Amino acid sequence: MRxxxxxxxxxxxxxxxxxxxxxxxxxxxxxxxxxxxxxxTDTLESLYKIQPAAVDRLKAAAGYAVFSNIGTNVLLLxxxxxxxxxxxxxxxxxxxxxMRSLGVGLGVGVKDFRGVFMFSDQxxxxxxxxxxxxxxxxxxxAAKTSEKGAAxxxxxxxxxxxxxxxxxxxxxxxxxxxxxxxxxKDDELNGQPSK
Numbered sequence: 643m644r645x646x647x648x649x650x651x652x653x654x655x656x657x658x659x660x661x662x663x664x665x666x667x668x669x670x671x672x673x674x675x676x677x678x679x680x681x682x683t684d685t686l687e688s689l690y691k692i693q694p695a696a697v698d699r700l701k702a703a704a705g706y707a708v709f710s711n712i713g714t715n716v717l718l719l720x721x722x723x724x725x726x727x728x729x730x731x732x733x734x735x736x737x738x739x740x741m742r743s744l745g746v747g748l749g750v751g752v753k754d755f756r757g758v759f760m761f762s763d764q765x766x767x768x769x770x771x772x773x774x775x776x777x778x779x780x781x782x783x784a785a786k787t788s789e790k791g792a793a794x795x796x797x798x799x800x801x802x803x804x805x806x807x808x809x810x811x812x813x814x815x816x817x818x819x820x821x822x823x824x825x826x827k828d829d830e831l832n833g834q835p836s837k
Contacts, residue, residue: 666678666681666725666831671830671831671833674830674831675738675831678725678726678727678738678831679727681708681710681725681726681756682708682726682727685708685710685756685758685809686700686708686758688756688809689758689807689809692809693807696758696797696807699760699797700758700760701731703731703760703761703762704730704731704732704761704762704763704764704766704767705728705729705730705731705732705761705764705767706728706729706731706758706759706760706761707726707727707728707729707739707758707759707761707770707825708726708727708756708757708758708759709724709725709726709739709741709756709757709758709759709825710724710725710726710756711723711724711741711755711756711757722741722742722743722823723740723741723742723743724740724741725738725739725740725741725828725831726738726739726740726741726757726825727739728759728767728770728771730764730767730768730771732764737771737827737832738827738828738831738832739771739825739826739827739828740825740826740827740828741823741824741825741826742823742824743823743824755808755809755810756808756809757806757807757808757809758797758806758807758809759800759804759805759806760797760804760805760806760807761803761804762803762804762805763802763803765803766801766802766803766804767803770804770825771827772827774824774825774826774827775824775825775826776823776824776825
């Protein structure tokens with residue numbers, strides 16, 4: 643019995659560790675940047691198919707950030723990590739970002755999703771990029787289609803000046819769960835590309 647418990651604990655720790663160590667694919671900085679750019683393109687294409695109005699909303703915003711995230715929940719511990727890119731629409735400057743989360747929540751599983759943050763205020767966007775941001779609350783949305791239960795409507799407001807489209811395999815999420823997630827610059831990807 644003790645051997646089984648130790649083996650089970652080892653498997654749980656491996657799942658949590660692997661879920662918390664996600665970075666873009668590639669052996670060089672240039673390859674990792676290309677992977678982030680492709681993720682952004684694919685994510686925005688998916689968003690525009692689900693929510694065509696997002697095209698104009700993102701263009702009119704001060705800027706936006708697109709993230710790929712994998713979250714792991716094992717018993718009472720949840721972790722997540724991912725990567726992304728933020729774009730300042732006014733200057734055209736793009737900044738590579740990373741994200742990490744750690745929390746407490748009952749359950750077992752792995753969740754893979756994409757998030758598109760939209761910033762309506764230039765100062766909020768600049769603060770997000772330059773100082774990083776830690777999500778301290780959970781936002782809920784109530785929009786559903788009556789037949790399938792899939793999300794409709796628009797982005798979920800998660801903070802003053804910040805809205806979020808959270809995309810899962812089934813479409814837009816009804817609930818944006820970002821509590822305990824820290825977003826910051828990725829120093830490696832914002833440096834000089836390796837040769």
